[in-house]
Structures are given as structure tokens and as C-alpha cells.
Amino acid sequence: MDDITIVAVTKTVDVDRINEAISYGISDIGENKVQEIQCKYEKIVPNTKWHMIGHLQSNKVKYIIDKVHLIHSLDRVSLAKEIQKRAEEHDICVDTLVQVNIAEEDSKFGLRKEEVIPFIETIKDFNRIRVKGLMTIAPYVENPEEVRFVFRDLKNMFEDIKEFKFSNVDMKYLSMGMTNDFEVALEEGANMIRIGTGIFGKRTYKED
Template sequence: MDYETRLQEIRAEIAGACLRVGRDPEDVRIVAVTKYIDTEQTENVVRAGLTDLGENRLQVALPKMEGMAADVQERVRWHYIGNLQTKKVKDVLPRFDWIHSVDRLSLAEEIQKRAAAIGRPIPCLVQVNVSGEESKSGFAPGEVPAFLQAAREMDFVEIRGFMTMAPVSQDPEEARPVFRGLRELRDEMIARGLLPQTSRELSMGMSGDYVVAVEEGATMVRLGSVLVK
């Protein structure tokens, strides 16, 4: 795989989406989902210019974290993008820079406890189940205000914004209402003073629908198969 060429193509698509809606492409971060590739391939992704890497299982990420060349590893920001079990928090936090999937109060409380123990506030995204699918984790939109109120007391849980997953579909346009709903929820929470003005991150959009996600305001897109296969 020529990762540099593929990355140029993806960035061109993101730039086009931004142009259509009056956004700056620099405001969109690509998180490369590396769960299906090995350590050498992951190093090549980083050398191609992507330093934000997403993994959803610690046991899959660890060999890469431990096997990467030091000069590559020091450039990487690791994003935990999968469902996080409370009992795994103590192992995940020392190794990851971002948590994308805070989907319940008990998890935030555990992150607060463990982050305080290591002395490092953790940037977190609140996972919202905008689509309402039973198969997906996350707060219902109506539950978010109460959670944000509770999270204000957690000084080691830095709420930077929201994350969502759209329904799987062959038509990317079917994801648009979900992405728009997350952006509108973020804006409402900021307007109500429940979310800081600076907490504007929206992690939404994957390989099949990231262009639509960018048009609707995504600041992070999680790309796997479109990039690394």
C-alpha cells in the first residue's frame, strides 16, 4: 500500500468537502484506525504523515506500541476508540492520549480516579447514540446534559466534545442526519453553558461516510479500510 498517495487522495476529498461548506481543512484531523494492520505497516502509516492512531482493543494495540521504532512512537497520539470496560481503564489510560468512548457515568468516574492517580488529565469525548440504535453504545441525546453537569466535578476528565457512530449503510447520505444531530447537540450544550466554548471536537465519520461527516462539522474522522487496506 502506498500510504502517502492514498493520504493525499483522502486529504483532497476532505479539502473539497470543506470548500463546499466554508471550513478550513486544517480543522479536520484524520485518526488512522490501525487494528487490521501489523506493526511495520503502522509505522509506514506514521511515516506517511498520520500521527493520530486509533485502536479499539488494548491487546491489539500493545504489540504495536511496544514494537515500534522509538523515533516513530514518539510522534504518535494514541486514540482509544472502542467500548471501554471499567476494569480496563487502569491499563488503558497510561498508554492512550485520548478516549473517544465515554458512554456512562461510571466509566467517567473510573477515568477520573485512575487519571488522578497518574497525575494526567485525560482528553475525553462523550459517546452519543444519536441514531437510537439498540446495538450502539452511548448516551441518548436527552441524557447528555445531566452527564455534563456531573462531569464538571471531575477535574481529570477533560470533556473535549462528542463522538458518534452512524448506522451502517451503502448510502453515505443516510448518515447525514446523525452527524448533523451531533453537531447541533454540541452547539446547544455550548449555548447552555454545559460545555466550554473550546470543547468543540466532533469525532464522527468512518471510511464509508467521512466526506458527509466533514460537511456536517466533523473535526476527527476515523479511517480504517479506506486508508490502510
């Protein structure tokens, strides 16, 4: 497991519990909402790697652009343009993953499979954005075997994109698999998994 990055999903988890998890060896934490990163950022152990794993609205990029290690949810040109703009202002380069909606669920964000290569072509000259891999969220099912095809398809795409040798693309991370299905995702080649319930237990989410 040395080459597997575990991103601890800290949605609704309080700062003390996050810092406790870090004391046990967690180095990467993932948040779904910009507001939670803003609220917790200064209170978390320094040098922790923050991941933005939820849908990112363009108008909120400015709040986290200099705080996150990796944005997992790059899925549209308008977002790429905003990341490019804000990265230029801070004179930084931003590492991202392209989110792919392999199962084509209407309820989930992400590009469809056939849109991924054209999208990367479109943003290949955005010199402040580095595409470091792909991310997907599989449908929730009781039997993870039912979504094995999702992980296999993303792995195949991951390997295909490597062959294109785009200038701003380094296929390093394959972010797929969560608490209920990470074992299957790992079998299919994931090297980054997002675990919330498996680390912090079940949580009750308040309605927005």
C-alpha cells in the same frame, strides 16, 4: 483539510504497516481494543497520538490511562469514576469525547440524545476529566445520505453544549465519519474522522 484530524484506525493492522503510514504523515492512530494498544504501544514511532475509539470497559482503564491522547467512548458514570481514579493515581488529566448514540441503535454503545446534558452535569466536577467534544458512529448504509441526519444532529448538540459553558467542557472535537460516510460527515461539520479501510484496505477480522 488542515483543520481536520484524520485518525487512522489500526485494528488488526501490523506494526510495520502502522509505522509506514506514520512515515507518510499520519500522526493519530485509533484502536478499538485495549489489548491492541498494549501490544503495539512500545513498537510504534514515539510521539504518535493514540486514540481509544472502541467501547472501554472500566476494569481496563488502568492499562491505557497514561498512553492515550483521547478516549472517544465516554458514555457512563462508572467509566468516568474509574478514569478519574486512575488519572489521580498518575497525576494527569484525561481528554475524552462523550459517545452519543444518535440513531439509537441497540447494537451500539453511547448515550441517547436526551441523556447527554444530564451526564455532563453529573461529571462536571470530575477534575481529572476534560470533555473535549462528542463522538458518534452512524449506522452502516450503502448511501451515506441516509445518515446525514445523524451527523447534523450531533453537530447541533455540539453547538448547544458550547452555550452551557461547563467548567470541564471544551467543545473542540466533533468525531464522526468513517471510510464509507466521512464526506457527508465533513459537510455536516466533523473535524475528526476515523478512517481504517480507506487507508489500510479491507481487512478480515477474526472472531474473538
